[in-house]
Amino acid sequence: MLERVSSIPFAKSMSRTSKLMKGFRRYKLDLFLALPGVLLLFTFYVAPVVAVFFASFTRWPIIGDPRWVGLQNYRLLMTDEIFLKSLLNTLYYAALIVPSLTIFSFIMALILRSITKGREFFKAIFVFPMVVTLVSTATIWKGMFLPFGPINAILEFFGLQPIQFLSTEHVKNTLSFVLIWRDVGYFAIFYLAGLEQIPEEIIDASRVDGANAFQRFTKIIWPTMRPIVLLVSVLATIGSFMIFTLVYVTTRGGPAYASEALLNYIYDVGWKEFRMGYAAAAAVIYFVILFLLNSFQRLVFGREK
Amino acid sequence: MFKRCLLVFLVLVIACLGLAKTVQFWVTPFVSQPEKLFEPLLEEFKAETGIDVEISVISYADAVTKIQAAIAAGEAPDLVALSEGRFMPLVRFGNALEELDGLVSSDIMNRVVRPQLLDQYRQIAGGKLYVFPICFWTYLGAINVDIFEKAGVPQEFIDKMTDPNKYYTWDDLLKIGEMVTKDFDGNGKIDHWLYAYPGGENWVHPFLLWYWNAGGSPSLLDENGSPAFNIEATKKAFEFLLTLKEKGYMPPGVESLSAGDAIDMFTSGKTAWINNVWPSNSLVVWPQQFKDLNFRLVYPPVGPDNHRTTYFGSYLLGIPRQSKLKKEAWSFIEFLLKPESQKYIASKTYYSSITGDMPEEFKSDPRINMYMDVVKYAIPEPMHPAMARWKIIYNSETQAVLSGQKTPEQAAETMQRLAEQALEFYK
């Protein structure tokens, strides 16, 4: 018995091992190169995500022991008004930020392209907000938006009515504006690179051939720009979903949940209210929605066969 | 770079080992720069007992997050500053705090000026004491005397607000509101308003002041132990705040003001009255920073059913169960409760000493006496384990009322429903 077990599979595993050895020799360099990155990604990204997934089926105050509750967290989430509200808010942020960023940064790239003198200077200025710590940016804008703050002072100077930027009606738009203000220049540089790949002569030639603006766009500009549109829209979607710090510093989700983003709700519930399992379930939903959105974008703007 | 990193790491490990006998003390910034406040006390304590205490300042906003994380990882500090609203979840969910009953000597118990407070802490936590206060504070109101004079508010009103034997009502506030909310310089714009309600979410108390003032339950629970939000007091408070807003006695944008913004409105002369002033604001920061501000402290108003209330907060210290230096931590608490330490803390912070040991000059200071006076009817922060969510619920519904999204009835009803739903997790 012992012999049979040990002898035959051993021979087999020998050949498998030698195959592995061969494979290892062949891929030695690749394995070596990939190892640190893969190790770090699995330790600090994959493993925590898996842990969060399991935590979503438990009731778990962080300081106590987790208790398995099956799908209860998900069931409760479906009827949790504040969760649904923050989910809608997050989608609202994305719906406002993603198209605005995609379009405005394109326009800004066109502007930069038609500027000849001082293009580098303007590029540097436009990318500048991206470089400043978001906590600082948020703090400064919070001051700017105070009821009697500098923006309202400027509006009044021009004889306009002051606006309550952080009121329930405006707060989401205001915060979206700050994020757009921050990122638009950064993405414009992406587009500019694409635009610079299209030589002026081709456009001029197409003019001569009698192509109208629409045809020029669909035939020449769009094919070059599509991959960049995809990149920008995917990055903008991820960015708009991660609107946390801005809300955290400026409004804490108020007034009346008007600016509460999903991540802020997840953070509050998990870390302030001792409901980490519940927060984990909300996080799983967050992740699934973002993943679906990004897949959809890839489908729309992705490479055509 | 890697070597440097390794070096930093090694240095840190060595530093950690070296500090092993140090009591780790986490404080919240109840005064600006608390580490400076405690510095002389730490030195004295070290000289007396040979025990080191290291202070880490953790902001109010993130204190709970950090405490939880530390306890979950088994790295809790030896001593941690908490508030009434914050210690119960730690006891309830993780049994994470050490019972102090065995440690407190009868001598200390006899010196505590408000022993009924300790009973309250025991009562909520099933008869055991988990936290011990070292000082406490109450809120007073304040008025901007210059605005009152400019608006011609009769002296009678100021007397009502400042005389301990008289009182002013919500109706009086409306009258004052009408007088002060005006365009005085004739440029077509209102110059100042009566009151800025700090609608900002990151603060516990502004709604509760009005709710209690209208006769709401001090513990936020009814006699059956369920949340008491859909009650007359809530609606009355909402209606009054809404009246102030609709009559224009509140500046625009109150629903998104943080506590600091609302104080800023008062100190920069935009509002004439404010109802939540800590001693550390009115007695420390304002006299230094706002020399032109001509203000007077006033008592809280009397609500529609003759309730007069204000808020009462304590600086509570707890010893996490995980701590290996519990005895040392407790001896530091005892040290802080000594008359000299208490006097020192009071003299720097203007907060009230828990043992009643105040500097001599304080006893004749009318402002401090006024703060002590309202202790009689001040209510401590509710201690229910669900407070973190409840706080967001009632603040958010107040914001919904102030921004005109909901009527007081709707908001009270939503508050009740959400508060009960939240209890699902705290059974």
Next chain:
Amino acid sequence: MAVRNKNRAVSYVLAIFWAILIILPFIWALRISLIPTYTAYVSFFPKSLSELSLANYKYLLLQTKFPKWLLNSTIVSGTATFVNTIACFMLGYVLARKRLPASELLFTLVLALMMVPYQVTIISLYLGLSKVGLTNTLMGLILPMSAHPFGVFLMRQYISMIPTDYEEAALIDGASRTQALFRIVLPQTLPAIGVLLISMLIETWNNFILPLVIITRTSLKTVTVGVADLAFEILNTNWGVLMAGSLLGALPTIIIFLIFNRYFLKGLTLQGGIK
């Protein structure tokens, strides 16, 4: 031609307008930071020059641990960015050349990981770090930020654009694959590495939630948490110090950006060309 000139004029007007919009908040913050004030309602134009003072900056640099926080941020950001760049370059190369069997699968995973926010994973990260005793250490901040999915994505995309011809030619000439990698591929990847360096520096410098949870010792805090602590003061908000802190906390990244700005923009331009 006239149309083009008119377009150009409009472009300049719009560009200048946007530039002003970008600079305005920082000018306002600078103004507030130059006066010791507990209120945000300060008139924009100072009555006299003597009104301006550096008291807030002095306070931050001398009375608080702000310089220490700046140093911590620098150590954390610097080390994490450095490790990041190496790890992402190497993994990106492997994924781009698709020599390993599961390369495409791994790349899809990397794309998915780009969507994972720290707010969600921080709890398991924290508990894991505590098991190895890395909480409350700078190392505990550096390690989790040492490989960023976006960095891998960027490197993979960029390297896959570089034709393999040179590499193959070098191999035929008898160079080893390691030599080919460092002599042929690396130099061609430099612009993207420039982008990676600066993106990761910004990313790690900005990280807020990680130091917020992992660090409790005052002396180990990073600048972002320090600035947020100033902002959440529940007594009167010290606007002067808050604004000074906001600007000071952003200063190192701004300086690095200004020095390497050309390199960064050039790299970004190339990154936009990724297809």
